[in-house]
Amino acid sequence: MDIVEERIQLSRSTLHITLDRFNKRVRVEDYLGNLQECIDESLKVAEKISAEKIIFKARKENVPELLGRGFLYEGSIDKFFLGSDCYFLVKYTNVERRNSSYWVKEDQILASVQRLPLKVGVDTPPSSYHGRMADETDAVKLAGLYRTVFEVYPTPMNDPLYVKKCMENGTVFYIFEHEGVIVSAASAEINDFYHNAEITDCATLPEYRQYGLMKHLIEKLERHLVSHGIYCIYSIARSLSFGMNAVLHQHGYRYRGRLANNCFIFDKMEDMNLWVKNHT
Structure with missing residues (x-):
């Protein structure tokens, strides 16, 4: 590997x-x-x-x-x-x-995101969308979702065996299904020793992004983490993604810096924004 x-x-x-x-x-x-x-x-x-x-x-x-x-x-x-x-x-x-070719553009995206009001609560998705915690039997479908959404990803999430290994090592996944298809997913990679967790592996199929599913998944993950004594929660989002940075900002995460040319994701090497939320 x-x-x-x-x-x-x-x-x-x-x-x-x-x-x-x-x-x-x-x-x-x-x-x-x-x-x-x-x-x-x-x-x-x-x-x-x-x-x-x-x-x-x-x-x-x-x-x-x-x-x-x-x-x-x-x-x-x-x-x-x-x-x-x-x-x-x-x-x-x-x-x-x-050197980053997109730094100024990313500054502009961040400024636009930080002008958005914080949201209290989230809209309910249509009743045909079912949200739940994933288990190892979902590994193949999850890998298919990541393979479809990301041309390139910093970890091999397109491999069902890798997804299953993440679950075995304690990573928690929440998903939304529609007619038996996983259309949105996010995970929490937990550090039990230091009691922190990273919200990561956030993906929604393009045709389902109008329902705000990711906001619900992050909310579900946060509740799970806090109930297990994890209070430091953070996420690293593509700096060029207005949508994902907006989701984190409106959920009360605070911007804490930008990691230049941090990893290959989506279709190239990209800068990543660091967002943090503490439930203390």
């Missing part, structure tokens, strides 16, 4: 890192011990797989040291580490990956 998680034990530290060859990046998910040793190792791993971007999920007290090593701030997640904030510090290995 092009995306592999590793836990590396060093002489004075431990590093939990994701090697993402498909998206040409390395992501430091967690670390403990000597920070400089962790930084050195992440850079070595990035060079080994020819990664163009290194993402370090850093604690507040470590931000100055990372800035001192040439990392740049791109965003943050409030209360990510059991109540402490997480900061996305990044380093690029080539100028093409650093």
Whole structure:
């Protein structure tokens, strides 16, 4: 697989890192011990797989040291580490990956989104649409949905075995069905140790987008997460997508930065907006 998680034990530290060859990046998910040793190792791993971007999920007290090593701030997640904030510090290995062709357009989209009023409640979809939590028997249909909506996606969600593996690892999916077809879906990838979750894998077939199904799915996921003691909830949305950013903004999520050229999604390498909501 092009995306592999590793836990590396060093002489004075431990590093939990994701090697993402498909998206040409390395992501430091967690670390403990000597920070400089962790930084050195992440850079070595990035060079080994020819990664163009290194993402370090850093604690507040470590931000100055990372800035001192040439990392740049791109965003943050409030209360990510059991109540402490997480900061996305990044380093690029080539100028093409650093520069974004759509940055100004994305600023304009964000400004338009943030002018929208927050919504209290959501409209009820037609009675022929059935919303529920998905299970492993839905993996084939879910993979078909993602295959139809996204020409390119940063993880292999078009593979039923991968979808099933996500469920086995604790990811929760909610779906809407219409006449036996899954027409909309979203998931919550849960970190039980730090009590946070990412709302992700949001997809609706184009011909069904007029019913606001995604707003209902996010609401259902939030209720599920809060009932299981998960209060820090975040999502990473395509910066060029007015609709998805609008859904998050109107649900009370707060914009916390933009990850430049973060991953391959939809039809190209794209910038991603970071949105956060805390139920505390």
